[in-house]
Amino acid sequence: MKIVLIGGGSFVFAPTVLEDIIVKQRLTGCELVLVDPNLEAAEAMAAAARHIAGELKVAMRTSATSNRREALAGAQFVIISASVQGAHRWQIDYDILSALGMADQARECGGMGGLMNGFRSITLLMDICRDMEELCPEAWILDVTNPMPRVVTAVARYSTIRIAGFCNIAYRGAEGYTFLPKLLGRKAADVSIVSAGLNHFAWLLQITDNATGEDLLPGLRAYIEEGSWAEQDEETRRELRIMKRWLEEYGAIAAGHADHHAEYLPPQRDIHYTTSPPYHGSAEERSRRMEELRQIGAGGVNWNSLFEHGSWEHPVLLELALHSGGELSLDILNVKNEGAIPGLPADRIVEVPVKVSNRTILPLAVPALPDKLLELCRAVSDVHELVAEAAVTGSREIAKLAIDADPAIVNKAVAYTALEQMLEAHADLLPQFNGSKQCF
Known part of the structure; x- marks a missing residue:
């Protein structure tokens, strides 16, 4: 199985892919190609991967290149986690919008900032698709690049390449849905949750106690509606005030962080709008992480530190299921609706739970959204x-x-x-x- 990671020099997402392939899944026989215009970063990541695979005796090939077409030839899965000059371009947008009195529109996914970020990301993805149509036409794109639904929509509509989008922001934690159960004094493992809608705009539709089968949604609604949250910190109370307002207006509880949902809504006074580039890592941090990578590749430091601040998304799991024909259930994936959310067109990109079986992704039907939502x-x-x-x-x-x-x-x-x-x-x-x- 040949996997290409575009954005292979990323200090957040690339380590997650390495951990899943080498440490968790031990994919012997896998070929991983890291692609990045910053070849130094990609080569350092590849060296770290080779060292870790060697220690764990995982026989696989890892290489790095800045030549995308060279990497794509014969690929079966292409993971894309890339933003062209992300921080720099966001700053340009912010400065223009600020000068026009629209600083709150400098968003990553919605509003004017999301419009321009969408243009830039879609242009990149469509260029990649044209290469893939020539070099690996049967490959899947597993996209992590924002704005997720706009990117996936463009590829699905204007390319022959198959695509699914990964963004687990609705979880609000690396271990699954954490925030909403905590409001009821429960842990993620105690409950089953169904959320659905659009990426960065998903809504809670079901929450059930795993031990008793009790429907916990009425109790959660009551907790949010009553407005007595003395045990919560101020930041959580701010979010709950926003969630209460939206619950009253739209009839549902926001599954993700309120500030993410708000990117798709008119400006609101209690939302924290971004005032600095929404991308991971200062120049100082990147320099430190680069040195850490070099030391891991040379065997000088313990490689476990590479995985301390990983991504919540794990497209490698989907790759394995699609490659093997095995079965897999995912709480969150961005795919065509195909009837999963009643009332939305079948070809719209939505965020829903899915089942993977016989190399096919099947969106699962969810409860109807309230009419206004x-x-x-x-x-x-x-x-x-x-x-x-x-x-x-x-x-x-x-x-x-x-x-x-x-x-x-x-x-x-x-x-x-x-x-x-x-x-x-x-x-x-x-x-x-x-x-x-x-x-x-």
Whole structure:
């Protein structure tokens, strides 16, 4: 099995892939190729992987390259965790939006920031898809790049490459759903939870006590609605106030962090909007992690430290099930709806639990969303569709339609001005908006 990781120099996600392949699954015979424009980082990660595999006697091949096409030839799975100049480009957007009085729109996934981040990420992903259609047309993309639903929508609509999107933000913990059970004095292992909706916009639909089968949703709703949270810290009380407001307005409990959900909603006074690049690692931290990688690769330090701050997403598990034909259940995956959420079109990208069987991903039917929430999810999904279409075609008119449709953007006229300024600022990454090319 050949796995390509694009973003192989990442200090957060790449170690998680290494841990899953080498330490947890012991994938003897696997070939892993780490691709990154920062070849030094990718080579250091590959050296660490080879050292760990050697210690654990896992016979596999690991290499690093900055040549994407060279890596993709013959691949079966392509994991993508990459953002082109992420922090730098986010800062450009923030400065433009701040000057126009729209600093709260400098978001990663929604609003004007999510629009531009979507354009940049989709352009990258579609370029990768064109290479894959030539070099490994049967391979799967397992995407971790944000904005998740917009990226997956673009690939699913405008490419022949199969794709699924990974983002477990609704868990709010590395070990599964942690925040919501804790409000009831329970641990993640004590309950079964079903959440569904859209990525970074998923909602709690079921919560059940594993031991007794008791429906815990009425009790959780009552806890949030009563507004007596004296035992909680101030940050949790802030979130609960927001969740209570949304519960009253939309009829459901937000499964993820309120600040993530708020990216897709109009500005609200009690939301913490981002004021610094939403990407992991300062320059100082990256320098320290690079030195740590070199020492691990040389056998100078214990390699367990590499896995202390990993990702919550584990696409390697899906790879194994798809490769072997085995069965797997996942609480959260971004795939086509195909009837899982009643009332949303079958081809829309949604976030739902799935079952994998016979090399097929099957979205599982979930309880119906409340009417008002369904209407809102449909509106947000409509924006995802328009952003994907604008990014692929390079249409400024469709980009404006996305702004018109986006409930997160209130001042449409100023947003049009911001759009033109940001398209000019990022013209080198987005040539399709200047008539130079199209992604399809």
